[in-house]
Amino acid sequence: MKSLTAFLLLPLSLFAEDTPDYSEMKVDKLFETLCSGCHGKDLSGGQGGSLIDGEWKHGATEAEIRKSIAEGNPQLGMTPFSTVLDDNQIRSLVIYIREKEKEALAKGIDFPKPEPGKVTQTAHEDYTIETVADDGLKLPWALAFLPDGRKLVTERGGQLRIIGADGKLDPQPVKGTPEVIAHGQGGLLEVAVHPGYESNGWVYLAFSDGWWEKGAGKEGKDGKKADKPQTITAVVRGRIKDHEWVDQEWIWKTDKPFYTDAGVHFGTRIVFNKGYVYFIVGERGGMMESQDLNNPKGKIYRLFDDGREPEDNPFVGTEGAIKGIWTYGHRNPQGLDIDPRDGSIYSTEHGPRGGDELNWIRKGLNYGWPVITYGMNYNGTPITGITEKEGMEQPVTYWVPSIATCGLDFYTGDRFPEWKNDLFAGALAQKEVRRLRIKDHKVVEEEVILKDLGRVRDVTDGPDGYLYVILNDPDSILRLAPAE
Known part of the structure; x- marks a missing residue:
């Protein structure tokens, strides 16, 4: 079962003066820094569950995923990332997760590759x-x-x-x-x-x-x-x-x-x-x-x-x-x-x-x-x-x-x-x-x-x-x- 509300609450040191400059990070680095600890570097899961299995507990639409990332759910252990990321960066994370999800799901599909002489x-x-x-x-x-x-x-x-x-x-x-x-x-x-x-x-x-x-x-x-x-x-x-x-x-x-x-x-x-x-x-x-x-x-x-x-x-x-x-x-x-x-x-x-x-x-x-x-x-x-x-x-x-x-x-x-x-x-x-x-x-x-x-x-x-x-x-x- 997958839920973006399953991110661990980040330590207070993340918001200290020595916090990395997230504005300079590309999306893969953002994910690795903020998300991989719970969801794995390959998004396949951990304490926070998989993000690439096609199962969404708290909404699968773009808006719902974005809301989960931005607002979090402290009761379930997820930080509201709007405190450290702007709207553009949150949008990039949504795209990145979607990319990886679609790529993973496509691996299980047998697409038609025609061959000469065959139907x-x-x-x-x-x-x-x-x-x-x-x-x-x-x-x-x-x-x-x-x-x-x-x-x-x-x-x-x-x-x-x-x-x-x-x-x-x-x-x-x-x-x-x-x-x-x-x-x-x-x-x-x-x-x-x-x-x-x-x-x-x-x-x-x-x-x-x-x-x-x-x-x-x-x-x-x-x-x-x-x-x-x-x-x-x-x-x-x-x-x-x-x-x-x-x-x-x-x-x-x-x-x-x-x-x-x-x-x-x-x-x-x-x-x-x-x-x-x-x-x-x-x-x-x-x-x-x-x-x-x-x-x-x-x-x-x-x-x-x-x-x-x-x-x-x-x-x-x-x-x-x-x-x-x-x-x-x-x-x-x-x-x-x-x-x-x-x-x-x-x-x-x-x-x-x-x-x-x-x-x-x-x-x-x-x-x-x-x-x-x-x-x-x-x-x-x-x-x-x-x-x-x-x-x-x-x-x-x-x-x-x-x-x-x-x-x-x-x-x-x-x-x-x-x-x-x-x-x-x-x-x-x-x-x-x-x-x-x-x-x-x-x-x-x-x-x-x-x-x-x-x-x-x-x-x-x-x-x-x-x-x-x-x-x-x-x-x-x-x-x-x-x-x-």
Whole structure:
């Protein structure tokens, strides 16, 4: 039996003048110093019981765990830690305990790891895996389908590749695609085919646009300063003719002052709906810039599919605000799709350490980053002590520990009828695909259907009704087919 009220009452010396500076401690050190004496260094128990067995005596919600830590229960021997820790540090302890609990519980679960030639069973559908491409790709990022049976694949290094209708990967990339500044997490990212492709031929690309500043970087051993990149996410459209990118038009790019040398958080994904194009620009490590409507970072945009700004966008009348913004307060969303049943838009967003989110994207709303979050810094220090605030949206669901969400797709095919309209989310860190059933904008069912084949970069259903998965490490594209 587990209870956070089972901490031993700490000795008075803990509150003396020689008390350690807890404000400088990372969360693992905080736990070791304050909690491990009763609950063990591995959280598996002692005088205070286990914190990782999934059994909670005094409440398992985030708020209840936080209250137990903050207020304690002297009658049961637990110190009120609010006397030595601030709200942010207490929040970090909650995240840390949740991380360890989920990791321990996952060890007892037999997740499906598909093997070629074998049937993989899941709750509603059984499938086999087939290899679409596993040779010649380097860091594939996104996949899109052309009406003639060909497939388009982006490589983060800057190449747009074609898989022929015969299933063979063309050894030569498409010529003339826009110049990409590939550094950090940036590169050639999203590819999307316009719904009216058969009549207009438009293909959309999202990528890290920018330039290299000569001699603005760090000094090397030779005494010369390296060049420094300046980038941000941009979107173009063009056509592919005779294996060449032509007719390029800019859909969206920002002004040079907003470009940055940061190597993180580019976003992005693209979806179309009723003549509009929606896309993501990550906050590029700028954190509070995502809250600034005058700043392009950390936003989801809505434009006409030719790049014009709709007059009914939410901030058109706000002084100084960027007119294309649809929602704000985002960190690094890398999943975006539309529910075919009602047109609702959903996005998956990378949190920091903990706090990956699935969000229901609605006009003009603020999704809170970094004012509220269910995560903490990667080094175990707190970001904020609050997870909700008036005027800021709560996620539909969130994941602690982080699964590193990437790629998102509502299944609309017929080959897996029991998966119809379910949402599939890829996960880089956890190397998995999760199936989520959405009802009334809530997750009513969640299941891991694939795990440990590689880092899942994208997941999407094709016009043939199969489910496709892009992997990194190893770089490959797989297809899930119904088991006979």
